[in-house]
Amino acid sequence: MNSEASKIIAELPYPRYYIDFETINPAVPVWAGTRPYMQVPFQWSCHIEKAKGAITHAAFLADGQSDPRRPFAESLIETIGTDGPVIVYNAPFERSRMQELADYHPDLAPALEAAIDRIVDLLLIAREHYYHPEMRGSWSIKAVLPTIAPDLAYDNLEVANGGMAQEAFAELMQPETLPERRQQLHDALLLYCERDTL
DSSP states (O other): OOHHHHHHHHTSOSSEEEEEEEEEOOSSOOSTTOOTTOOEEEEEEEEEEEETTEEEEEEEEOOSSSOOHHHHHHHHHHHHOSSSOEEESSHHHHHHHHHHHHHHOGGGHHHHHHHHTTEEEHHHHHHHHOOOGGGTTOOOHHHHHHHHOGGGOSTTOSSOSHHHHHHHHHHHHOTTSOHHHHHHHHHHHHHHHHHHHO
């Protein structure tokens, strides 16, 4: 990593909000106002850095029993407030989900669109200023992370990627899923999404 990346990050004001979303895209729409294969957000993780090294964590995970979009959006708005950069890895994904939420919930649109304007994309910074041979040409966060912080790998997690997160939430949505299994899935999803933002 060259010094320019460090400089760009150091210049970001506080508080900083590091967010990541998980979505599900069922072939057959489950909720009113959705279409086949639409990316419906059901989970977010946010690490909040109020000052250098002063980090807390917040999260939202839908219960799988009702449309997750409004509670997802309301809890996100409450957490990220009105100032400070919203830092993501691969901004088009989060930006698009937030705009879709704004379009579906017009009363939440001003807050969501203001948050969209605060987005900073770490992928762009990484592509411009960082490369490690172990990434093998991939800019996925799963490829970059082990080269920067190997202790934060995904291989020890029950849910270890976005596809597995979708499968876990689909199981969580099933009424016949037993309470013990439901809790196991809930905990595994929270741990995975938290790892992404950490």
